[in-house]
Amino acid sequence: MAQWAWLVALFPLLAFALMEVAPGRLRLRRDTLGTVAVAASFVVSLAVLVDVWAGARAAASWQWAQVGPVQIPMGWQVDPLSAVMLVVVNLVSLMVHVFSLSYMEGDVRYGRYYAILSLFTFSMLGLLLVDNFLGLFIFWELVGLCSFVLIGHWYEEKANSNAAMKAFLTTRVGDVAMLIGILVLFAHLGTLKYGDIWSAAQSGQLSLDVITTASLLLFGGAIGKSAQFPLHVWLPDAMAGPTPVSALIHAATMVAAGVYLVARAFPLFSLSPTALYWVAVTGGFTAIFAATIAVVQDDIKKVLAYSTISQLGYMFLGLGAGSLVAGSFHLVTQAFFKSLLFLAAGSVIHAVHTQNLHEMGGLYPRMKWTAWTWMIGALSMAGIPPLAGFWSKDEVLLAAYRSPYPILFWLALVAAFLTAFYITRATWLAFFGTARDEQRARHAHESGWRMQLPLGVLALLAAGAGLLGASWFGHPFTHFIAGSVPAGTHLAEPEPAGLVQGLALLAAVAGIAVAGGIYGGGWVSRASLIRAGRPLYVLLKRKYFVDELYGWVFVKGTVALSWLTGAFDRYIVDGIVNAVGWLGVQLAYATGDFDQAVIDGAVNGVGQAVEGGGRLLRRAQTGYVSTYLVTLATAVVAVLILLVLRR
Amino acid sequence: MNTTLLAFFIVAFISLVAAWRVITDPSILHAGLWMGLSFVGVAGIFLLLEAEFLAGVQVLVYVGAITTIILFGIMLSDVGEVRVGPEPPGWVQAGAAWHRGLRHAFPLLVAAGFAGTMLGLYTQSGWGQLRERPLELAGLSVGGIGRELFSTFALPFEIASLVLLAALLGAIVLAMREEER
Amino acid sequence: MIPLGYILGFSALLFGLGLYGALTRRNAIRMVMSIELMLNAVNVNFLAFSRYLNPGDPRGSIWAIFVMTVAAAEVALGLAIILMLSRRQDDIDVDKVHSLQG
Numbered sequence: 001m002a003q004w005a006w007l008v009a010l011f012p013l014l015a016f017a018l019m020e021v022a023p024g025r026l027r028l029r030r031d032t033l034g035t036v037a038v039a040a041s042f043v044v045s046l047a048v049l050v051d052v053w054a055g056a057r058a059a060a061s062w063q064w065a066q067v068g069p070v071q072i073p074m075g076w077q078v079d080p081l082s083a084v085m086l087v088v089v090n091l092v093s094l095m096v097h098v099f100s101l102s103y104m105e106g107d108v109r110y111g112r113y114y115a116i117l118s119l120f121t122f123s124m125l126g127l128l129l130v131d132n133f134l135g136l137f138i139f140w141e142l143v144g145l146c147s148f149v150l151i152g153h154w155y156e157e158k159a160n161s162n163a164a165m166k167a168f169l170t171t172r173v174g175d176v177a178m179l180i181g182i183l184v185l186f187a188h189l190g191t192l193k194y195g196d197i198w199s200a201a202q203s204g205q206l207s208l209d210v211i212t213t214a215s216l217l218l219f220g221g222a223i224g225k226s227a228q229f230p231l232h233v234w235l236p237d238a239m240a241g242p243t244p245v246s247a248l249i250h251a252a253t254m255v256a257a258g259v260y261l262v263a264r265a266f267p268l269f270s271l272s273p274t275a276l277y278w279v280a281v282t283g284g285f286t287a288i289f290a291a292t293i294a295v296v297q298d299d300i301k302k303v304l305a306y307s308t309i310s311q312l313g314y315m316f317l318g319l320g321a322g323s324l325v326a327g328s329f330h331l332v333t334q335a336f337f338k339s340l341l342f343l344a345a346g347s348v349i350h351a352v353h354t355q356n357l358h359e360m361g362g363l364y365p366r367m368k369w370t371a372w373t374w375m376i377g378a379l380s381m382a383g384i385p386p387l388a389g390f391w392s393k394d395e396v397l398l399a400a401y402r403s404p405y406p407i408l409f410w411l412a413l414v415a416a417f418l419t420a421f422y423i424t425r426a427t428w429l430a431f432f433g434t435a436r437d438e439q440r441a442r443h444a445h446e447s448g449w450r451m452q453l454p455l456g457v458l459a460l461l462a463a464g465a466g467l468l469g470a471s472w473f474g475h476p477f478t479h480f481i482a483g484s485v486p487a488g489t490h491l492a493e494p495e496p497a498g499l500v501q502g503l504a505l506l507a508a509v510a511g512i513a514v515a516g517g518i519y520g521g522g523w524v525s526r527a528s529l530i531r532a533g534r535p536l537y538v539l540l541k542r543k544y545f546v547d548e549l550y551g552w553v554f555v556k557g558t559v560a561l562s563w564l565t566g567a568f569d570r571y572i573v574d575g576i577v578n579a580v581g582w583l584g585v586q587l588a589y590a591t592g593d594f595d596q597a598v599i600d601g602a603v604n605g606v607g608q609a610v611e612g613g614g615r616l617l618r619r620a621q622t623g624y625v626s627t628y629l630v631t632l633a634t635a636v637v638a639v640l641i642l643l644v645l646r647r
Numbered sequence: 648m649n650t651t652l653l654a655f656f657i658v659a660f661i662s663l664v665a666a667w668r669v670i671t672d673p674s675i676l677h678a679g680l681w682m683g684l685s686f687v688g689v690a691g692i693f694l695l696l697e698a699e700f701l702a703g704v705q706v707l708v709y710v711g712a713i714t715t716i717i718l719f720g721i722m723l724s725d726v727g728e729v730r731v732g733p734e735p736p737g738w739v740q741a742g743a744a745w746h747r748g749l750r751h752a753f754p755l756l757v758a759a760g761f762a763g764t765m766l767g768l769y770t771q772s773g774w775g776q777l778r779e780r781p782l783e784l785a786g787l788s789v790g791g792i793g794r795e796l797f798s799t800f801a802l803p804f805e806i807a808s809l810v811l812l813a814a815l816l817g818a819i820v821l822a823m824r825e826e827e828r
Numbered sequence: 829m830i831p832l833g834y835i836l837g838f839s840a841l842l843f844g845l846g847l848y849g850a851l852t853r854r855n856a857i858r859m860v861m862s863i864e865l866m867l868n869a870v871n872v873n874f875l876a877f878s879r880y881l882n883p884g885d886p887r888g889s890i891w892a893i894f895v896m897t898v899a900a901a902e903v904a905l906g907l908a909i910i911l912m913l914s915r916r917q918d919d920i921d922v923d924k925v926h927s928l929q930g
Contacts, residue, residue, distance in 0.1 A: 626851065626852075626854065629850060629851055630753065630754060630757065630851050633754070633757050633758075633761070633847060633850075633851060634757050636761075637757050637760045637761045637764065640761065640764050640765075641760065641764050644764055644767065644768055644771075651830060652830055652834075655830045655834060655835075659834075659838045662838070662842065663838070663841055663842060663845065666842055666845045666846065666865050667845060669845075669849065669858070669861050669862065669865065670845065670848065670849035670852075670853065670858070670862065675855060675857060675858060678858060678861060679857075679861065682861045682864065682865070685842075685865060685868070686864075686868065689842075689868045689871070689872060692835065692838065692872055692875075693872075693875060695830065696835070696875050696876060696879045697879065698875050698879065698888075698889055700889065701871075701875060701889050701892055701893075704893065704896065705871075705896075708896050708899075708900060709864070709868070709896070709899075712900065713864060713899065713900060713903050716903055716904065716907060717857065717860065717861060717864075717903065717907065719907075720857060720907040720910060720911065721857055723911060723914075724857070724910055724911055724913075724914035751852050754847075754848055754851030754852045755848055755852075757847065757848075757851065758844045758845070758847040758848035758851065759844060759848075761840075761843065761844055761847055762840045762841055762843065762844030765836070765840040765843075766836075766837055766840050769832075769833055769836045769837070769840070770833065774832050774833060774836065774880075791884075791886040792886040792889050792890060792893075794886075795886045795887065795890055796886075796890055796893070800890055803894065807894055807897045807898075810897065810898065810901050811897060811900065811901050813901075814900075814901030814902075814904050814905050815904065817904075817905050817908065818904040818905050818907070818908035819908075821905070821908035821909055821911070821912050822907075822908040822911045822912065824915070
């Protein structure tokens with residue numbers, strides 16, 4: 001069956017193509033078409049996984065393009081890592097398709113929504129299947145494009161389209177690094193095929209510096225896509241999209257791509273301790289950073305968004321600690337419990353028409369199914385055995401514990417405590433206690449089988465999927481996934497330690513207990529808590545002011561840059577005379593500012609100077625076409641001369 | 648010096664002088680006409696290269712169509728030349744010549760740098776003294792161009808027609824007056 | 829017989845003139861004209877190389893034809909833009925078109 005793996009990606013692509021060209025009546029059935037396609041693709045992927053589990057492998061490659069002497073092949077492959085991910089992506093996507101039948105019913109762009117879902121699924125499946133970095137990059141960008149469209153699904157509202165743009169542009173920052181990393185590899189090896197690169201790297205054909213550089217640049221792409229600090233800012237805003245889309249983005253597609261990239265390139269990363277170190281540090285820091293923010297969020301989806309960032313941090317921590325299994329295992333389990341949580345949140349939002357936790361409460365009696373499935377997901381994420389999250393988180397913690405940087409283990413442990421805390425808090429605020437908004441609570445109800453079925457299926461997996469990697473059965477997942485890297489790759493698979501398991505469990509239970517005590521038991525009132533920790537609360541509430549910092553640095557930075565280019569213009573191109581006049585004006589401004597400063601006092605003066613500076617800087621961006629032309633021509637001639645001199 | 652070479656020098660000289668006038672003639676209308684002359688000169692070069700078809704196309708497209716459109720454009724836009732602003736203040740005028748020189752000197756340097764580099768490159772590569780070989784019997788026939796254009800280059804050809812169509816539509820939409828839309 | 833170098837020299841000079849014009853002129857129409865001169869120089873190169881290095885091969889001519897097509901499209905669009913400009917601000921000084929200014 002493995003040799004038919006390409007069918008998996010074909011079905012959603014066909015569905016998308018059909019939806020786009022289908023005439024009249026068929027167009028109205030786009031939801032069915034998409035769901036059926038993903039279901040078919042899920043069945044195939046399941047068969048492929050069974051086959052691969054039994055030891056089968058498949059790959060195919062063909063000549064795609066030729067540019068001068070450079071041959072560019074294209075191909076696909078299935079190995080344990082991609083086979084597992086194919087099933088996960090298809091399953092989550094299928095559940096999202098089914099869930100959306102009801103959730104998105106009557107939406108203005110219902111048909112388009114399903115078309116893009118199909119394209120999104122296809123892109124992610126393609127990303128998993130390709131056997132080279134070029135294909136990876138193409139699908140990587142396709143995934144980005146689809147998430148852009150879906151986040152901005154309700155683009156009539158400016159905030160939504162802004163969020164979509166933010167997601168697109170932020171991830172693009174990482175993508176540039178990634179593209180450079182790919183080109184570095186290509187420049188040194190002349191090939192982009194995974195297998196060739198791994199063997200070249202292992203045979204010492206690449207110097208350690210090159211491996212480190214390429215790995216870190218590739219990791220840059222992963223940071224953007226998987227929303228790690230400092231490029232995490234887009235993910236919370238991506239909540240602007242429909243909730244099922246959030247489930248898809250956060251669990252199976254988009255953010256999973258970054259982790260998959262590092263896992264896929266693990267043979268490369270594992271050769272460079274520096275690269276691994278930075279992966280681990282970034283992951284560990286992000287895990288605790290995002291967890292602290294999640295503690296104070298009032299929007300149920302924002303809580304989940306920051307928890308995703310935090311969980312992704314865990315995955316990178318696991319990978320960076322040298323354990324491929326820990327990272328990829330957590331990727332799989334997280335996909336199940338996070339999509340479950342998101343869909344359950346969607347069910348709640350659908351019922352009460354608000355995302356604010358403080359307007360919910362007391363929903364348990366009316367939405368038992370949703371509440372129970374949510375709680376399974378929550379407990380799984382908090383790390384309560386024997387649910388899935390416990391096993392995978394345990395692997396990560398173990399890897400961190402045995403890694404050369406045990407401090408990361410303690411960070412991750414605190415993050416585990418915080419995870420249990422914030423998810424319990426959200427659970428309590430949403431489902432228990434008194435209904436803070438009687439009106440909403442009274443009208444809340446379950447929304448039919450199309451929303452309940454996915455919740456049930458995912459709950460089952462969020463509970464049981466961890467057994468795959470459980471020590472009770474001898475870590476079957478560990479042995480399986482190890483087959484996806486070439487022999488000779490260093491895989492740190494540390495011995496289990498009872499201490500780690502005990503501490504992890506303790507952290508989880510403590511988190512649940514403290515949150516339950518505060519929100520359920522009423523140990524301390526929320527208001528007094530906020531009063532006591534006011535500065536901290538504000539700091540967390542504003543997400544460590546990262547958005548503000550970026551706004552400041554990049555806007556001001558752009559202005560400063562434009563000032564520099566403008567200065568080049570004025571001084572060199574427009575001539576010295578002009579510059580003298582300009583300087584005269586500046587001097588006048590400056591003296592004016594000085595006067596003001598003396599009169600109005602120092603503080604006022606500084607403000608004036610900044611404002612005046614900003615005004616001047618703005619004026620410096622010329623917009624003159626002749627300036628641009630001269631610059632362009634100069635650059636062309638300079639390159640030309642350089643080429644001639646090199647002959 | 649044979650007649651072909653003599654003809655080349657005359658045609659090239661006319662074309663270059665015309666090109667120079669395109670840039671410098673104070674009247675924009677005259678500049679447009681000079682441009683037509685320069686194009687005719689280039690057509691002459693094509694003829695000397697034994698590309699008769701291309702020379703014909705050059706005259707039709709560049710002299711016949713593009714020059715005419717540009718002349719129309721000049722008349723329609725009804726602004727003969729860029730207006731000179733008010734007299735600059737005295738202290739600016741003091742260095743005005745210097746300023747103007749700099750505004751033109753740098754582009755001149757760039758343009759001359761380009762031409763010079765290319766010339767140097769040609770000399771260095773040894774193409775300079777290359778003489779033409781006689782055309783084979785099949786020659787550079789119109790038929791050859793046509794066959795190639797509709798077989799090997801069929802797709803680019805179709806795309807080019809699409810580009811033209813898009814440009815046509817774009818030009819109409821852009822040039823339409825607001826109230827006509 | 830003309831040495832290839834002479835023709836290349838001619839095209840380099842023509843291109844240089846066009847470049848100089850495009851860089852220095854503030855009148856939009858004159859800029860368009862200068863760009864046309866540059867395109868012509870390119871065509872001369874195409875034909876010259878085709879004639880001297882690969883005589884009888886029609887590809888040089890075909891490329892020149894494509895360049896002409898693009899040039900025609902460019903002039904049509906360019907002039908439409910210039911027309912619009914002249915209606916909007918009664919002037920076609922490209923230095924006065926700087927709404928991209930920050």
